[in-house]
Amino acid sequence: MCRDIPEDQCREQPQNFVLQCLAQVFSKIGDALADTKIVLPWLLGAVGAPVFLVGFLVPIRDSLALLPQILVGGVIRRFAVRKGFWVAGSIVEGACITLMAVTAAAGFSGVVAGWTIIGLLVVFSVARGVASIAAKDTLGKTVSKGRRGRVSGYAATLSGLVAGGIGLYLVVTPEAARPDWMLYAMIAAAGGSWFIAAAVFALTKEFPGATDGGRGIHDIARDQFKLLIENRALQKFLIARTFLISTALAGPVYVSLAQRTSGQTLDNLGWLIVASGLASAVSASVWGKLSDRSSRLTMALAATVAGALGLAVLATMVFVPELSRHIGFYAVILFVLAIAHAGVRIGRKTHIVDLAPGDQKAEYVALSNTIIGVLLLLLGALVAALLAISFEAVIAVLSTFALLGAATAFFMEDVQT
Template identity: 65%
Template sequence: MGAPMFFVGLLVPIREALALIPQILVGGYIRHFAVRKWFWVIGSAIEGASILAMGLLAMFGVSGSLAGWLIIGLLVLFSCARGVASVAAKDTLGKTVSKGKRGKVSGYAATLSGIVACAVGAYFALAPSDFRPDWLLYGLLILAGISWFAAATAYARIPELPGATEGARGISDLLTAQIKLLLQDRELQKFLLARALMIATALVGPVYVTLAQSRTGQELSALGWLMLATGLASTLSASFWGALSDYSSRATMAMAAAIAGILGFAVLAASYLLPAAMTHIGFYAAVLFILGIAHAGVRIGRKTHIVDLAGGDRKAEYVAVSNTLIGILLLMIGGLVSILLSFGAEAAIAALSTMALLGALTAYRLTHAQAPD
């Protein structure tokens, strides 16, 4: 859509941060309602409307900075709705699906979405250019928006028993409890520092895609390789990372973040030593595949670590503090990455790769959360 590079660095931070930050606030508010599925229904409808509007903007040829700001605005709306839906989904799942089956339900959903992502990515990556017109991408966005409306309709039909409304806490009480926990728990502080540095593994993906588009001139193909590579990488490596994180979550995070950091500097070295390789889309496919493996390790490792680190009934508190703080940091770091992108993708890759390596070192120095009590 011809938007300046500045906007690329904002996409992931806004998408992730604004889905994380409101969760603790929504979690306290939603507790006042006995039936909570309607929060998901409304959230899904807003998500669908946001994506549908993005597709229409592209289809009608809106471009330049105007397109960038409109997309950012719609993404803000989408992400906030996503955060609300996330809280409601976890609550509704607990009341509608029996214990022992919830993981399977989530697993089936993740597998199906992964298959769809890989199929779409494979088409954009491998189909001849004549079969990849620009309008196809816009059409997919519109179709995705319609799918969210269909999901909202289906979710509204789920029978949900009223839940308890006792124990609901005000926003000020929730925030006070979070700040107190953060200031008192030294190990949580170190974990959050490691997680903040490892944000780089999520932010660097779009930068590689931008670099691929500028060096190869294959915009839709580059996007397709991103979808295919990350989908395959996550699917193929999840079992390995899961087993390793059960043994040592800190080692999992450290290894995965180190892979992402080393990969970044390898790409920078290749841009100077092997410039011809930088013009082939296959080079970026390999880079994105390796990054996908690394990012999957970081995600699985940190999720395992925070749950195993929390003692007794404090898991929800630890997750709430972690998500809120990381959401704020995502916005700040994303803004810095956007500024760096103004100087070129290489500058952003160098900074994010350094962050990943520092995150690996910090993660390795964490307490062994899987040690017997």
């Protein structure tokens, strides 16, 4: 059944659904094996980079992937077939991550290695922004409403199993069987995953869609601003998504706490990867199906879990402080947080695609991501300032934001009916 895509595109939907699931699987495997919240901090530590560079990882990855999208969305609409943007972006992503591994394996260290990795992350993030906007627009053209959430859900489940298996290997094998170069090999494998994803996505059968013709930057900005001012439902979504940034920023805070108490050995890294991977495997498909029924309730429920988790962590640190010295404690925290964050991500991705009418999906996504990119930098600066006070202050603020996001999402428009 095709609810909002053309009949000729509908005939190709089964094949396109499978291809986009597979492409997303390999893309998400790359995300998991080179996670900026868990893995890349370990890489910077392994090459002896300045510690302060760790603080740049998440803001660079997320904000630079989002900020250019108000322009990219308009440019992509000049092309009737848009899957090529995703393919090209994925190739650049894979190249950047592979070069990070090469930099470390070649023996570069200290400031040079650290800034090289940061520079590659900048390029990676911009390419990711292009791929993100193209992916959502292509998905909206080739897979009908009611099935889109499952693409992300199934992909996250399969990739989570793969990442969890690799993390489990790091946990159970003796130290002699997990030399330091395994970290570099794992990151190189992440780069290879993006190359495979590009090859698979290129097979998607996408028919030409509507175009706006060539528009200048000022025209694009004017139209996007008008869209924001006139669309009340979009405004509510952006308010909710702003609060829900907290679920992404909380991860590195918990990882930093874990590193301070348990060290940066590969078995500890493995525990955190296992926790995050298993969380995706057990929750993503459920979130995907739930978001197809009600994306706003999916966002609200997931954000409530993230906010309640933070309050529980604070209570544990105060009343049972000995637990905060064990890596297992942080593995459980990341497991629950990853479940919650997966629900937030899948819910808000499904919501924005289903909220946008017809061929305007690219503009809705681009406007949303650009605004959130700016706010991400501001909230990142707030988190950095609070970290100078205490970890407890950061956790308290981020938990409050998550609960406010849950309340806002609950009262958004139901776009699945």
